[in-house]
Amino acid sequence: MTLVEGKLHDGDLTIDADVVVVGSGAGGAVVAAELAEAGQSVVILEEGPYVSPERYGRMRPSENLRHLWRDAGLTFAIGLGDTPVINVMMGQCVGGSSVLTGGVCFRIPDSVMNEWVTEHGLTDINPKRMEPVFEEIERRIHVEEVPPEMRSRSTQHFLNGLTALGMDWAPMRRNTQGCNGCGRCNFGCPHGAKRSVDVTYLPRALAAGARLYSDCRVDRVVARSGRAAGVVGRLLGGPERKPRGKLGVRARRVVVAAGAYASPLLLMQSGVGRRSGQVGRNLTLHPGFRVMARFDDPVEGWKGALQSAYSDALEGDRITLTSLFIPPGALAGTLPGIGVAHQAVAQAIPHMAIFGGMIHDEGGGRVQTLFDRPYMTYRMAPKDRAAVPILMRRMAEAFFAGGAREVYLPVLGLGAVDADRLRSIDLEHVPASVLESGSQHPLGTCRMGVSPNGSVVDAFGQAWDLPELYVADGSILPTSLGVNPQLSIMSMALRIAWHLREKRLPAS
Ligand SMILES: Cc1cc2nc3c(=O)[nH]c(=O)nc-3n(C[C@H](O)[C@H](O)[C@H](O)COP(=O)(O)OP(=O)(O)OC[C@H]3O[C@@H](n4cnc5c(N)ncnc54)[C@H](O)[C@@H]3O)c2cc1C
């Protein structure tokens, strides 16, 4: 098994391989394992550090953010027009964002695949053809339904409210095995119970002979004789993770899986995809909003699976409701008030329940650069923006129906709201500048399609204008999903990997 920490390597690094995979997250790990097991020599390059489960399991949240998250969790999409600033969270470590998930696993909804078939011409990505792909991923990462006894009281209170209002909900499925409900999932599972790719696909890839290099940032894809022939970049080191030695990999095939934020940047820097005019465009985020509620009885929402149930009762408004919880220390920082006033609210944390709502959005965002600095912008489509007050009101009503005393809406400057006040608040006219929104699901910036004019990669992830360059991560999804995307991304990556297993490697 070869895992080299680039930060410990002195000097430059030059490597030869059949296939180089850029990024070790949900998409990259699947491709690497499948191709290594098919006998190809695979090198995986990861910009982030390697942090073992034993280490990340012991880290306090602030330390964890610094070591495992891109920009310590503070990457933002600038809101254009009537759109809030959106905090976009991503992993930057061996295992990528997969390490940080709540474990929630959804297949690509049939309605979404049908849209891909009819409106994007992706006729092979249909429920029947994808069934064995989903099954294989679910088996490998052990997707199971969260049992009722793992449900937190926070989630149960909200579900009681949904039931009282006649709204449907269902238990979630997660990639776990032996979960004890300690609720730390978003900082990496300390018990190996969450089957993220750092404990599933990457060990498989390494066991089959793949070489994984952490602390290696790829800057550019190299082309030779009209096809992709490797990558160049830098090794990162020191406390500031500054570039040190040079990195070069010669390969017969390049698979970019750096995620929906970094993959388009890499393609732009390499001059790939210009003809489509779509690189970095069509960014979707599933903008998310959190509603909290205070109950008279203790809730202790940190006890139990972080995410255990969801509701699609508001699907008609393009809203999905999903359970979540935030560790009390981090939660305190999101509560209103300062000093003594804040102390009073924070003391109520043991009585707080939380639920999340996200919008099945249209592609209103873009990743680009200014003076070599990357940034994201996002403009909410009018119908997505119109869903925000609906989301807040219906979630608050569900909490009140479940017995909440007061709710905290994701509106800066607004304190606790009781049921009477909720009826009188003009949520439809809350300005975007005071809305608090977050996203863990950037998608779509190198979208897949059937024509080089409207898409960046073809139906098997190959760049239209550079043969042997493949993209296999969240960036290729042609639309948002309305559900958490890891299983969908892994399935799309597996479909590409199965294709590449059969496709002859070009001569070196
Ligand atoms: C906090 C959090 C919670 C989430 N919870 C869930 C959940 O419960 N269920 C769910 O379905 N989804 C969840 N997601 C989303 C899910 O994790 C991602 O959609 C998925 O992992 C994305 O896969 P990817 O392969 O596109 O990118 P990633 O998994 O992010 O992998 C990309 C990797 O590429 C590396 N990289 C980037 N640029 C370079 C470069 N230039 N050179 C080398 N390496 C590079 C990055 O460091 C990263 O490790 C969550 C995400 C977060 C952040």
Ligand code: SF4
């Ligand atoms: S709740 Fe389960 S999956 Fe999440 S960190 Fe704890 S043991 Fe791991």
